[in-house]
Amino acid sequence: MSSASTTRLSAGMLxxxxxxxxxxxxxxLAIxxxxxxxxxxxxxxxxxxLAGLAMYVWLRWRESKPLANVDLKMAALAGVLLTGVGNGFVxxxxQGIPSGxxxxxxxxxxxxxxLLDWAFFSKRAPTRQALIGTTVAVIGVVTIVTHTRSLSGEAHPxxxxxxxxxTVGWSFGTLIQKRAVQPGAVLSFTCAQMLFGGVFQLFMSVVDGEWSHxxxxxxxxSSLAAVAYLVVFGSIVGLNCYLWLLTKVAAPKVATYALVNPVVALLLGTIVLNETLTPLVIMxxxxxxxxxxxxxxQDVLKPSRLRSFVSRRAPAVAPGE
Structure with a gap:
């Protein structure tokens, strides 16, 4: 049985x-x-x-006790770390930091x-391909951001x-929920996690005094439509896909979303806001x-597998040729 780190990506995973x-x-853009x-x-x-309640109603319609197989303590911890701290604090x-x-x-x-997975969870050192790929992608994102957005202005500490x-909260939450959720209870865990995260953000709205103004x-x-979009596609679709992927593949692979999202946002800005797409940004x-x-x-691109792939498909050479 292959581990999550060596699982080949199926059509559903892709x-x-x-x-x-x-x-x-x-x-x-919606936020x-x-x-x-x-x-x-x-x-x-x-x-x-709203996303958690909608999912609960749907799950309750399907079964009498939709949260029976969910470890609520772990769901609360993951919910606070991911949807509470990870999303809310970003x-x-x-409000006061340059978007770049x-x-x-x-x-x-x-x-x-x-790094957290290596140090505290799986104890497996990242592969050379993972380190190189992550570094290359980060360089690309840094280039995009510094070229397309102004980094001037002070960022309040x-x-x-x-x-x-x-960022740290989301990363810890990702690794915690990967180990907490049962493969057959992804929807239920996501539902509970969103409800706990929503309650945490409600608490923070009181602490921050948002209700007073x-x-x-x-x-x-337009604001209501944006919230509705976030409920359906950002939360119900996005978080369920994210959590399901964490039950199938290694967490560092799933976390690559953070490298692709700025690219999608950039392309969306080009299409919707008519922002300029330069050759440097394309590169x-x-x-x-x-x-x-x-x-x-990375598993498919291992040198040993590539050599095996080439050798299997190389034409046989007759003696003397």
Whole structure:
């Protein structure tokens, strides 16, 4: 039986990767629209509590006790770390930190997951292909961000600390939930996790005093549509694909979403906002995709397997030729 680290990617896994790569890349724009009129933690609590409740109703319709096979303590821990700290503090930090700096820090997730998994969880050292692929992809993202976004302006230490906390929280949560969820209870675990994360963000909205200056009367249909998009595609579709992938493949591979999302956001900006796509950015995008491809398909691209592949397909050479 192959381990998660050596599992070959099936069509379903590739589809799930495509979902988190694309939908979580588009959430940058949706979040920006939502927080124009709805404070960060309030919008986050709306997003995850609505998504969790919708999933619970659907699961309850299918079975009498949808959360019976879920370790609620682990779901609460994963929910607070991922959807609470990991998502909530990133959105909150974007109130006072340049988006370019935010994007740079978030791309550290695959690296942090790789190192945390090595140090505290699987104890397996990252492969050479994984290290090279992650490094190449990070270089590509850094090039994109520094070329397309202004990194000028001061980043308040509190917002910077919030972003760093979110990145570490998401990375720890990823590794914890990978070991906590049962393969047959992915939907139930995601449901519980989102509810706990939503409650945590609701608590943070009170701590941060967001309700004192929140005026529901100014909410427009565009903000509501953005929240609805985040509920359906960012949470219900995205998180379920993410958690399902964690039951199938190694966490560092799944964490490559953080490297692809900025590229998707960039392409979306080019299409929707008519932003310029320069040759340098195109080259950097190729770097990102090449690096991520090396991480995802590192088992197939091992030198020994490539030699075996070539030898099996090489034509036989007759003596004297």
């Amino acid at each position: 589809a799930a990767f495509a979902a988190i790569y694309f939908f979580w890349g588009t959430t940058y 920006a629209v939502a927080i124009r009129e709805i404070p960060p933690f309030i919008s986050g609590s709306m997003r995850f509590m 959105v909150w930090a974007q 700096i935010a994007a740079l820090i978030v791309t550290a997730v695959p690296v942090i997951v790789l 509190l917002y910077l600390a919030s972003l760093l906390l979110a 929140f005026d529901p009367s100014i909410i427009t249909w 950097a995008t190729v770097l990102v995709l090449a690096g991520v491809g090396l991480v995802l398909f």
